[in-house]
Structure formats: C-alpha cells, structure tokens
Amino acid sequence: MASSSMTISPRKLHSDLYSYSYQENSSTPLVINVLASLIERTMARTKRIVKNGSWSLSKAISTNIFDCSEIPDMTIQSYLERIFRYTRAGPSVFVVAYVYIDRFCQNNPGFRINARNVHRLLITTIMVASKYVEDMNYKNSYFGRVGGLTTNELNKLEVEFLFMMGFKLHVNLSVFDSYCCHLEREVSIGGGYHIERALRCAQEIKAKHGEDMGYTQISRVML
Template sequence: MDSSSLTISPRKLHYDLYSYSYKEDSNTPLVINVLASLIERNMARAQRIVKNCSSRVLSKASTKIFDCREIPDLTIQSYLERIFRYTRAGPSVYVVAYVYIDRFCQNNLGFRINSRNVHRLLITTIMVASKYVEDMNFRNSYFAKVGGLTTSELNELELEFLFMMNFKLHVNVSVFESYCSHLEREVSIGGGYHIERTLRCAEEIKERGHTQIARVML
C-alpha cells in the first residue's frame, strides 16, 4: 500500500507516540508512515525539478557514494519498517534522522534523493541518529546486515556522511520541536496529530549535546 494514501487515526497516532513502549512486541511507530510519505513526495518533487530544469547544479562525486548499483526491491515504507523491526529504534530516532537528511540536502545543494540513493541514506542517518539519541545501540555490522550492506560499505557511508555534515549532529530541543511540528503538519489536514514530543526524549537530546559526536565515531 502506498504510505501517502494511508489514513492515520489521530487517536491511535497520539496514543502510540505519547505512550510508546520500547518492548520487543511494540507496534511500528506511526511516525514511520509520515516520514515515508514525506520522503516519497520529496523524491517526486526532485524528479520533476530534474526533468524540467537543465542540470547545471550536479551532485558532487562524494555524494555518489550513496548510489547503489541495483535499486532495492523495497518501498521506503517497507525499508523503514524492516529497520524498526530489527533495531527497535524509538520514534525520536526517526525525527532526528529526518533532521539529518534535511541538513545533508542543505549542505549539498546538488544532491537529490532518488530511488538509487534513498535506502543507503536512510540506514546511515538512522544509525547515526540512534547513536545520538539512544543509550544502547547495535554495532555497525548489525545495522549493515539490517540495511542489506556489508559492514565496510556502511562504515564508509557513515564516515562520508559525517564529514559532509561537518560533524554538526547536535539537535537541540527547539530544533527537535520544530521538526516535530513540521511532521505534524504533514498529517494535520484531518485533525490534530502529535509526533513524539515526550519530555523524556527532549531532555535526553538536550542533555547529550555535543558529547554524542565522539560516540558516533565508535
């Protein structure tokens, strides 16, 4: 099913995100549906821009590292669900990952998210966001297996990503809240939705600050 056509119940979204449990049998956070839909629209918009404009601004050679030889036979929704199923990364991780994706695109104006690079970009940003937000993390080798990459490939993607981000990984509470609001607006046409904005997650982000950068490099 196309995630953009998925009807999200305001009450269910509210309950899942305010009462999210990190147990093994937890349901998939509904923020994943919103993020998948948002990225799909971003890709469609980028495709129209490329088609309608002369490509005077080209992607840097370094961003080509995210291109895969063969496009994975997985939708963005399915890929995000797979990552959650095997990592149990909480909702705040996906919000921070979205912050990173936005920053990455702003820092690399010639970069366009497309079907060839989106999966590698997602697994990289989610892994880095998980290291930033959560206390317990899987090794890179595990994330690589979940994402369908070799460990050396994911290590290289992570290192390239960090340098292209100028290691600017800190996400303060106000930035986190603004991206939550943006994600809310994506699904707020039919009612008032709430994306993971528990005080616990916000305080965790605030307390960690720049000290998390060292942990990302492990």
C-alpha cells in the same frame, strides 16, 4: 508503502510518541508511516526537478556516494519497517534521522533524494541517529546486514556523511520540537498524517546527552 489515504489520528500518534513501549512485540511506530509518506513526496519532487532541470543538476544527482548500482526492490515503507523490526529504534530516532536528512540536503544543495540513493541515505542517517539518541546500539556490521550493505560500505557511507554534515549532529530540545511541528504541517497537507509535539522524547534526548553533546559517543561504537 502504506496508502496515502490512511489517516493517523493526532491523538493516536501523540500517544505513540509520548508513551511508546519498547517491548519485543511492539508495533511499528506511527512516525514510520509519516516519514515514508514525506520521503515519497520528496522523491516525486526530485523526479520533476530532474525532468525540468539542467544537465549539471541531473549529473550531480546521479554521481553521489549514496547511489547504488541497482535500485532496491523495496518500498520506503517496507525498508523503514525492516530497520525498525531488526533494530527496535524508537520514534525519536526516526525524527532525529529526518533532522539529519534535512540538514544534509541543506548543506549539499546539489544532492536530491531519489530511488537510487534513498535506501542508503536512510540506513546511514538512522544508524547515526540511533547512536546519538539510544544508550545501547548495534555495531555497524549489524546495521549493514539490516540495510543490505557490507560493513565496509556502511562505514564509508557514515564517514562521508559525517564530513558532508560538518559533524553537526547535535539536536537540542527546541530543534527537535520544531521538526515535529514541521512534520506535522507537511504531512497533514500531503497525506493526512500528523505528528504532534513529542516533548517527552526531546527531553529524554536532552537529559541523556546535554547541550554540548558531540560525536564522542558515536565514535566509540563505530567499527
């Protein structure tokens, strides 16, 4: 993972979110560094909760569907970079994925992000976010290969995720903007990172999908 001492200037990240180029040789979106830093901090809080919490909470954390049998030998930063490298998902996809992660944790208070479930949660949320944001998408089988899962495993994770989310996947302009602001405040405190408002990306999402966007388009590309 990138060192927390590395500073991403607001102006540079602002330009990345507003004017990101989807060319084949595009550099990794800066939001990946920010998201990796934030998730690492969340996982550190999880460790403290497990250490100081009750047995029932620890059990709830260790028995969810996103748990893998062996912890992947890959940092959050490297995993996110791998997903970007092979899917070319843009900055807005990663922001929407973070919205989904936050909603998922709010809807399922017994769930805590940890080293055993974080990779599967990330590939699932990024895949669903990509289906929501992008016009063209890879199939689940391809996302599975990118994330180190079989097609069947990722299909099951997606279905479980959707039901645990109550199929509430719509992210409107104001929600997108509020999460950009939230990420800016959080990461500026924790690691020197900043996310500026990305209204252009949010407006593109709104224009493409409309206020009443459901999961119809996602269902079409799901295996």
